[in-house]
Amino acid sequence: MKALWFSVLPCLFLLLACLALAEEGLEFPSFDGKDRVIDINDRNYKKALKRYDMLCLLYHEPLSSNKELQKQYQMTELVLELAAQVLEDKDIGFGMVDSQDDSKVAKKLGLEEEGSVYIFKNERVIEFDGELSADTLVEFLLDLLEDPVELISNALELRAFDRMEEETRLIGYFKGEDSEYFRAFQEAAEHFQPYIKFFGTFDKGVAKELTLKMNEVDFYEPFMDEPVTIPGKPHSEEDIVEFVTAHRRPTLRKLRAEDMFETWEDDMEGIHIVAFAEEEDPDGFEFLEILKEVARDNTNNPDLSIVWIDPDDFPLLTTYWEKTFKVDLFKPQIGVVNVTDADSVWLSMPDDEDLPSAEELEDWIEDVLSGKVNTEDDDEDVIAVADDDDDDDDIDDFDDEDDEDEEEDVDN
Numbered sequence: 001m002k003a004l005w006f007s008v009l010p011c012l013f014l015l016l017a018c019l020a021l022a023e024e025g026l027e028f029p030s031f032d033g034k035d036r037v038i039d040i041n042d043r044n045y046k047k048a049l050k051r052y053d054m055l056c057l058l059y060h061e062p063l064s065s066n067k068e069l070q071k072q073y074q075m076t077e078l079v080l081e082l083a084a085q086v087l088e089d090k091d092i093g094f095g096m097v098d099s100q101d102d103s104k105v106a107k108k109l110g111l112e113e114e115g116s117v118y119i120f121k122n123e124r125v126i127e128f129d130g131e132l133s134a135d136t137l138v139e140f141l142l143d144l145l146e147d148p149v150e151l152i153s154n155a156l157e158l159r160a161f162d163r164m165e166e167e168t169r170l171i172g173y174f175k176g177e178d179s180e181y182f183r184a185f186q187e188a189a190e191h192f193q194p195y196i197k198f199f200g201t202f203d204k205g206v207a208k209e210l211t212l213k214m215n216e217v218d219f220y221e222p223f224m225d226e227p228v229t230i231p232g233k234p235h236s237e238e239d240i241v242e243f244v245t246a247h248r249r250p251t252l253r254k255l256r257a258e259d260m261f262e263t264w265e266d267d268m269e270g271i272h273i274v275a276f277a278e279e280e281d282p283d284g285f286e287f288l289e290i291l292k293e294v295a296r297d298n299t300n301n302p303d304l305s306i307v308w309i310d311p312d313d314f315p316l317l318t319t320y321w322e323k324t325f326k327v328d329l330f331k332p333q334i335g336v337v338n339v340t341d342a343d344s345v346w347l348s349m350p351d352d353e354d355l356p357s358a359e360e361l362e363d364w365i366e367d368v369l370s371g372k373v374n375t376e377d378d379d380e381d382v383i384a385v386a387d388d389d390d391d392d393d394d395i396d397d398f399d400d401e402d403d404e405d406e407e408e409d410v411d412n
């Protein structure tokens with residue numbers, strides 16, 4: 001499915017990389033020219049695996065003769081070099097694996113998706129499926145170096161936990177470090193680190209605040225007021241892994257740089273309901289509150305998962321999609337996108353009208369889920385975004401347009 005981003009949104013990836021590098025100029029040192037990334041091959045991969053606490057490998061296509069693709073390749077390599085430089089004092093190795101020249105190694109290591117970064121930590125392989133920029137990758141790797149379970153032992157830490165409403169998170173109450181159930185919880189946490197946050201407490205007061213009994217684990221879906229208690233305590237590692245796996249797709253989730261591709265791959269039978277809302281903007285904030293209300297009312301509907309994109313976090317993606325979909329995405333919008341052909345339909349929100357109510361939004365979502373509103377046949381209640389007669393041409397046009405933009409970006 002990453003292919004979609006490369007085919008329908010072919011230049012987005014490169015644009016993001018450019019932007020990320022430009023932004024990094026502020027916080028990141030510039031590349032000092034020292035080569036730290038290992039060219040992984042049949043002879044050196046075992047040694048590399050042994051030598052570091054963590055090994056971070058980019059699995060990539062063979063180097064192409066196409067100049068654009070070569071540039072993209074260099075850019076990607078630079079992201080890895082920069083990350084390696086910034087994390088020099090950590091015990092992390094960085095390497096590149098060529099899908100053609102090193103196909104044997106790739107097979108042995110279980111690398112499958114070209115363009116993905118795989119991290120080897122202890123016996124585990126973690127796929128990084130996020131925006132390939134040095135800052136996002138560095139943050140991801142630093143999170144992976146942390147303990148899989150963060151302990152909460154006082155009111156201050158509990159308040160910080162309460163404020164993490166955008167995160168899928170779990171918290172359990174255990175007797176202490178040596179408790180076998182705490183160890184099972186830790187083992188389970190490693191399966192989801194760093195995407196899903198695991199917290200633990202040994203403190204009676206904290207447990208009381210959270211109404212947790214001994215060995216009980218609560219699961220918090222993003223933006224929900226109340227957690228769900230995982231039934232059948234005490235839990236084995238497998239119990240927790242199974243529960244989280246079954247419940248991990250939230251009703252409303254925020255698109256994050258660290259797993260944007262993974263989120264996109266997790267579509268609902270070929271579509272995504274996408275909402276744009278800028279949290280810092282009053283209208284965006286209000287729309288987000290309505291979205292949360294709808295999500296809370298429909299949390300038990302397994303067919304519903306809304307992806308919220310804050311244009312502040314993804315200005316380039318938003319601009320790109322605006323061009324593609326011909327909708328003003330810097331104001332509150334909600335629409336359906338077909339992940340295969342990027343065709344879309346947006347809920348009509350004229351400028352001079354109020355935002356839709358939670359009820360109106362729910363009705364629209366119901367129509368989307370029942371197929372009444374879809375990207376294939378556009379009815380009168382919705383704005384048809386792409387012209388019906390030349391959808392395909394549209395997409396081609398945008399590609400061309402973007403090639404030009406990209407040239408400018410690269411030259412600057």
Ligand SMILES: *[C@@H]1O[C@H](CO)[C@@H](O)[C@H](O)[C@H]1NC(C)=O
Pocket residue numbers: 269270271338339340341374375376
């Ligand atoms: C998405 O688009 C493809 C190609 O146009 C089409 O075959 C498919 O039915 C669409 N999916 C949905 C859910 O509308």
